[in-house]
Amino acid sequence: xxxxxxxxxxxxxxxxxxxxxxxxxxxxxxxxxxxxxxxxxxxxxxxxxxxxxxxxxxxxxxxxxxxxxxxxxxxxxxxxxxxxxxxxxxxxxxxxxxxxxxxxxxxxxxxxxxxxxxxxxxxxxxxxxxxxxxxxxxxxxxxxxxxxxxxxxxxxxxxxxxxxxxxxxxxxxxxxxxxxxxxxxxxxxxxxxxxxxxxxxxxxxxxxxxxxxxxxxxxxxxxxxxxxxxxxxxxxxxxxxxxxxxxxxxxxxxxxxxxxxxxxxxxxxxxxxxxxxxxxxxxxxxxxxxxxxxxxxxxxxxxxxxxxxxxxxxxx
Amino acid sequence: xxxxxxxxxxxxxxxxxxxxxxxxxxxxxxxxxxxxxxxxxxxxxxxxxxxxxxxxxxxxxxxxxxxxxxxxxxxxxxxxxxxxxxxxxxxxxxxxxxxxxxxxxxxxxxxxxxxxxxxxxxxxxxxxxxxxxxxxxxxxxxxxxxxxxxxxxxxxxxxxxxxxxxxxxxxxxxxxxxxxxxxxxxxxxxxxxxxxxxxxxxxxxxxxxxxxxxxxxxxxxxxxxxxxxxxx
Numbered sequence: 001x002x003x004x005x006x007x008x009x010x011x012x013x014x015x016x017x018x019x020x021x022x023x024x025x026x027x028x029x030x031x032x033x034x035x036x037x038x039x040x041x042x043x044x045x046x047x048x049x050x051x052x053x054x055x056x057x058x059x060x061x062x063x064x065x066x067x068x069x070x071x072x073x074x075x076x077x078x079x080x081x082x083x084x085x086x087x088x089x090x091x092x093x094x095x096x097x098x099x100x101x102x103x104x105x106x107x108x109x110x111x112x113x114x115x116x117x118x119x120x121x122x123x124x125x126x127x128x129x130x131x132x133x134x135x136x137x138x139x140x141x142x143x144x145x146x147x148x149x150x151x152x153x154x155x156x157x158x159x160x161x162x163x164x165x166x167x168x169x170x171x172x173x174x175x176x177x178x179x180x181x182x183x184x185x186x187x188x189x190x191x192x193x194x195x196x197x198x199x200x201x202x203x204x205x206x207x208x209x210x211x212x213x214x215x216x217x218x219x220x221x222x223x224x225x226x227x228x229x230x231x232x233x234x235x236x237x238x239x240x241x242x243x244x245x246x247x248x249x250x251x252x253x254x255x256x257x258x259x260x261x262x263x264x265x266x267x268x269x270x271x272x273x274x275x276x277x278x279x280x281x282x283x284x285x286x287x288x289x290x291x292x293x294x295x296x297x298x299x300x301x302x303x304x305x306x307x308x309x310x311x312x313x314x315x316x
Numbered sequence: 317x318x319x320x321x322x323x324x325x326x327x328x329x330x331x332x333x334x335x336x337x338x339x340x341x342x343x344x345x346x347x348x349x350x351x352x353x354x355x356x357x358x359x360x361x362x363x364x365x366x367x368x369x370x371x372x373x374x375x376x377x378x379x380x381x382x383x384x385x386x387x388x389x390x391x392x393x394x395x396x397x398x399x400x401x402x403x404x405x406x407x408x409x410x411x412x413x414x415x416x417x418x419x420x421x422x423x424x425x426x427x428x429x430x431x432x433x434x435x436x437x438x439x440x441x442x443x444x445x446x447x448x449x450x451x452x453x454x455x456x457x458x459x460x461x462x463x464x465x466x467x468x469x470x471x472x473x474x475x476x477x478x479x480x481x482x483x484x485x486x487x488x489x490x491x492x493x494x495x496x497x498x499x500x501x502x503x504x505x506x507x508x509x510x511x512x513x514x515x516x517x518x519x520x521x522x523x524x525x526x527x528x529x530x531x532x533x534x535x536x537x538x539x540x541x542x543x544x545x546x547x548x
Contacts, residue, residue, distance in 0.1 A: 017430045024427050035415055225411045228371060229472065230400035231428045 021235065029242020039215045040247060046211040047251035047298055048258070050204035054297045055259050055290055057197045059282060064193050066277050068186045073144060075182040077151060077175060078109075079158065080138045080168045087139065093163050094141055100157055102150035107142040114140065138168055148183030151176070205301065212305040216240060216313070223313040233314050240310050244302035252298040256291065259283070317480065317511055318347040318370060323379035325365050325535075339365040341535040342379070347513060349479075352506045354522050355515040356546050357532035363515035364408070366532070367482045370513070371405055372396055384479075401429050404473030408485040410465045412457040412472075418444065418464075419453040422471045429476050439475060447471045447501065463494035470501055480511040487518060495521065522546040 033040055081090055090108060097106045109117070145151055155172050158164065172179075216223075219240075226236045260283060267280035283290070325340040340362045347353050355363045368374040369381055372388055381388045383399060391399060405411075412421050423440045431439075444450045447467040457465055466486060473481050483502060487495040499521055506512050516522060522529055522545065529544025530537055539547065 020432070021430065032415065219415075222413050222415065225413055226424075226428075227397075228373060228400060228405060228411065229425050229428060230397045230403075231424075232394075232397045235428060 021238075025235065025238030026242055028239035029246065032239050033243045033246045036215075036243070039218065040243075043211055043215055043247045043302070044251045044254070046208050047247055047302060048255050050208045050301060051251055051255040051294050051298045052259060053200055053204045055255065055294055057200060058290060058293055059263075059279075059286065060193070061197075062282055062286065063277065063279070064189065067274065068189060070274075070276070071182055071186055075148070075175075075179040076142045076144045077154070077170060077172045077179070079141045079143060079170050081140065081166050082168045083138065085139070085166045089163070089166060090139055090141065093161075093166070096161070096163075097141065097143060097154075097157075100154060102145045102147075102153050103143060104146050105144040109140050109142060111139045114138070148180045151179065208301050209305040209308070212244065212302060213309040216306065216309040220313045223310065227314065236314065237307070237310055240306045241303050244306035245299050248295075248299035248302035251302075252291075252294045255294055255298070259290075317349045317351075317384060318513075319382040320345050320366075320369075321380040321382070323369065323376045323381060325362070325369065325374065326377045338535050340369075340376075340532075343532075343535070343537055344379075345530060345537060345540060347480075347511065349511055350506075350509055352503075352512045352525065352527040353514070354525060354527060354529045354544070355513065355532060356517060356522055356529055356548075358517060358548060361532040362535040363517075363532060364484055365535075367405075367484050367513065367515055370480075370482060371400065371403060397428075401476065402479045404476070404478035404481040406466070406469045406473045406481065406483040406486045408488050410457070410469045412465060412468055414457055417454050417456055418449055418460070418468050421457070421468055422475050425472050425476050431476070443471045443475050448497070462489045463491070463497075466490060466494070466498060467501075470498065474505055474510075478510075480513065481505060483512065483514045485516055486514070487516065487521065499525075519546040 079093075087110065094106050094108050097103055143154060145154060151172055155170065158167065158170060223236055263280045263283040267278055270277055270279050320343050323340055323343045324338070327337040327339055329336050343362075343366070355366055357363050365374060369376055369388075370383070372391065375389060384402075386399075388399070413424060416424060419440055422443060423436050426436045426440065441450060441453070444453055447470055449464060449467055449471065452460060452464055457468065460468065466489065470483075470486065473483075481502070486502070487498050490498065495518070502512055502514065503525075526543050528542050529539070529546065531539035531544070531547065533548070
């Protein structure tokens with residue numbers, strides 16, 4: 001019984017000591033940060049740049065997806081139907097086409113809708129359209145696929161189907177060069193975007209790591225002294241990690257503020273050029289994910305960099 | 317308490333044309349608990365290396381060092397802080413934490429050993445009073461004179477009542493008035509039962525102490541006397 005009580009007391013004391021040490025590490029981390037002055041400001045500045053870059057890359061992924069999708073939408077083929085074909089038949093064909101695995105989207109454009117679109121696009125043609133109504137336009141299905149090379153299977157499907165007699169014309173062979181060009185361009189844009197993002201993220205990580213490494217190398221003499229007076233590795237490392245976390249936290253808050261302001265300010269201007277692309281709406285939609293990414297990139301970057309940078313000075 | 321067994325320490329050269337430096341060559345001696353031992357010798361005789369070996373700041377090239385029966389070269393890295401907590405070190409260049417105040421420098425060692433806040437608040441001002449720095453508690457090392465810094469270093473070395481105090485030229489940068497103060501302080505610690513190892517090349521101090529003197533010359537012990545004098 002006495003042994004159990006002794007063991008319990010020892011455990012309680014060990015827990016208490018751990019708690020005291022934790023409190024001291026937090027306090028020392030805050031003290032180091034508040035006394036670091038210019039170095040702390042420089043670290044935060046670099047972290048803000050890194051987090052800003054990561055956030056921009058994250059958001060530009062959505063923006064580029066939007067732009068690529070809108071560009072790819074233009075690379076469609078139209079299946080024009082003969083005048084006698086009824087709308088119900090066309091809708092049935094649409095249903096069948098939608099089931100083709102390569103097909104991304106099928107849109108039905110009635111004869112009236114086609115005229116409306118033509119007039120909207122070229123208002124000066126309104127009179128001549130009225131005169132020639134019914135002659136210029138046919139009902140059609142606009143078909144989008146996922147990849148440029150997927151149009152040929154769709155063509156094969158159309159040519160071998162039992163409704164091929166309903167089809168007046170498919171503009172695939174005319175539009176083929178343009179379609180292939182659009183798809184190769186968008187694929188190039190995606191590849192450049194991904195490569196650029198990777199290079200920028202690596203640059204941000206290296207710059208941040210080096211800034212923190214330099215800040216810690218300034219403290220190498222202090223770390224050595226702490227080792228010589230008997231401090232354990234965690235008692236030395238702890239305050240640096242806390243300091244890194246504080247810098248990361250402040251950097252995240254600053255970045256979030258700057259980033260949201262920029263999105264809010266630029267949103268109407270961007271929407272003017274790219275209709276349907278609302279940057280602020282995109283920011284709000286992704287707010288929590290973005291904040292999580294900012295916290296992860298800011299705090300983790302600072303803490304991991306501090307851990308790596310401090311390691312070699314602890315070998316005294 | 318401390319035992320050196322055929323210790324050799326050679327610092328390698330980083331230059332192709334250079335020669336390695338033999339800081340200590342086959343040195344053996346023992347220091348018993350409660351002893352006051354002065355290690356004397358010219359600059360470069362190996363005094364600082366000897367203290368660094370006890371503190372495991374350096375490792376011997378050959379030989380074995382024992383501290384309380386434990387062989388230091390076999391000590392696991394995670395046990396090193398525990399050994400160092402048993403030693404109070406006064407360094408020639410003070411080695412104070414520049415970002416901490418006098419009070420925080422002294423309290424740091426106490427925190428390291430896991431003392432409670434109450435103990436820290438009770439003992440640190442007392443020790444600062446002993447070394448005469450109670451009015452400089454909130455000053456950073458850069459704001460202190462050489463003598464004051466050395467006294468902070470001593471306060472830090474004795475705050476946690478270590479088993480042994482290593483003092484490397486503690487009066488090297490001080491004027492005679494401060495030197496006397498520091499030596500009186502070290503003697504007081506010794507009278508209270510502490511083991512002291514003092515490395516110095518100050519002839520007057522060593523002769524006035526009348527304690528054991530180990531004399532080093534070019535890394536070798538040339539004399540080890542119970543009530544020795546500074547003879548070179």
